[in-house]
Amino acid sequence: xxxxxxxxxxxxxxxxxxxxxxxxxxxxxxxxxxxxxxxxxxxxxxxxxxxxxxxxxxxxxxxxxxxxxxxxxxxxxxxxxxxxxxxxxxxxxxxxxxxxxxxxxxxxxxxxxxxxxxxxxxxxxxxxxxxxxxxxxxxxxxxxxxxxxxxx
Amino acid sequence: xxxxxxxxxxxxxxxxxxxxxxxxxxxxxxxxxxxxxxxxxxxxxxxxxxxxxxxxxxxxxxxxxxxxxxxxxxxxxxxxxxxxxxxxxxxxxxxxxxxxxxxxxxxxxxxxxxxxxxxxxxxxxxxxxxxxxxxxxxxxxxxxxxxxxxxx
DNA sequence: AACATACATTTGTATATACAATTATTGTAA
DNA sequence: TTACAATAATTGTATATACAAATGTATGTT
Numbered sequence: 001x002x003x004x005x006x007x008x009x010x011x012x013x014x015x016x017x018x019x020x021x022x023x024x025x026x027x028x029x030x031x032x033x034x035x036x037x038x039x040x041x042x043x044x045x046x047x048x049x050x051x052x053x054x055x056x057x058x059x060x061x062x063x064x065x066x067x068x069x070x071x072x073x074x075x076x077x078x079x080x081x082x083x084x085x086x087x088x089x090x091x092x093x094x095x096x097x098x099x100x101x102x103x104x105x106x107x108x109x110x111x112x113x114x115x116x117x118x119x120x121x122x123x124x125x126x127x128x129x130x131x132x133x134x135x136x137x138x139x140x141x142x143x144x145x146x147x148x149x150x151x152x
Numbered sequence: 153x154x155x156x157x158x159x160x161x162x163x164x165x166x167x168x169x170x171x172x173x174x175x176x177x178x179x180x181x182x183x184x185x186x187x188x189x190x191x192x193x194x195x196x197x198x199x200x201x202x203x204x205x206x207x208x209x210x211x212x213x214x215x216x217x218x219x220x221x222x223x224x225x226x227x228x229x230x231x232x233x234x235x236x237x238x239x240x241x242x243x244x245x246x247x248x249x250x251x252x253x254x255x256x257x258x259x260x261x262x263x264x265x266x267x268x269x270x271x272x273x274x275x276x277x278x279x280x281x282x283x284x285x286x287x288x289x290x291x292x293x294x295x296x297x298x299x300x301x302x303x304x
Numbered sequence: 305a306a307c308a309t310a311c312a313t314t315t316g317t318a319t320a321t322a323c324a325a326t327t328a329t330t331g332t333a334a
Numbered sequence: 335t336t337a338c339a340a341t342a343a344t345t346g347t348a349t350a351t352a353c354a355a356a357t358g359t360a361t362g363t364t
Contacts, residue, residue: 018294
């Protein structure tokens, strides 16, 4: 490896590390904000995301494994996370009649209602977080992040 | 608000939410990978970051509060996080002579050694994670993330 | 039918995190 | 100098997360 390649490699590595840290740091920044918004409603970010996934089903029940696949944080314990939502009356869980290993989870009316309340608040918070970026920059940022993750 | 503005606003909100989720999702993606690399060394991401912060001090001891400020995840309990590193012999903690409320933390020789081992592994992993993005795209991504967070 | 295997979820448990309360020390105003 | 507030770190405790093991159910093979 000649000196130019070496320097390039070192530089490449530096920017990789910087980028990785930057993404994690930005994510925390956003999460802190979202968390503060959700807290008064006794919801965590993963719980809120599960409610949104269930709403996205448009009445069709979701299995635990489906929810788990679609979750941002795949490592959380979905059973217990759903437990919390059941306890709050925002989702219902029934054993699947066709396959009793499976469980069917649906969002309840109160669950939909709390999402309806949260929608404008969360979206307002999100656009406030991103207020320094233009529409084009947001499109670009999304494209870069998609490229980063895809084809791996 | 006319219909065009209304549509634009709705669209804006949609992309805000999408972007926020995209950032969190990408961050988890990266963290999973980094975590897998660190696991055999009995290190978590926050612990690794603390070691890096301490190395960055170049011999100068750091207070707990300094570490906390610089950490990616500001919410973790730095006292106990440092405890773990002390137990492993990678950092040392002494009470600050000038101000006994403060504590002075330095990285040890073994701590520096483990970082030296991890440097190329982590950097290799990072550039692998980012392999779909060109140098220019990485620069751009960093700029977008910096803009997002700054001037808030 | 009996058995092994795969699947979907739950449970157990150790560790980590969030956040409030506490302790110890220092700074400062009356 | 005493009293009170501010600072720095630690501790307590409830909850969350990670991950392995267990449970219950279904499917395929001989």
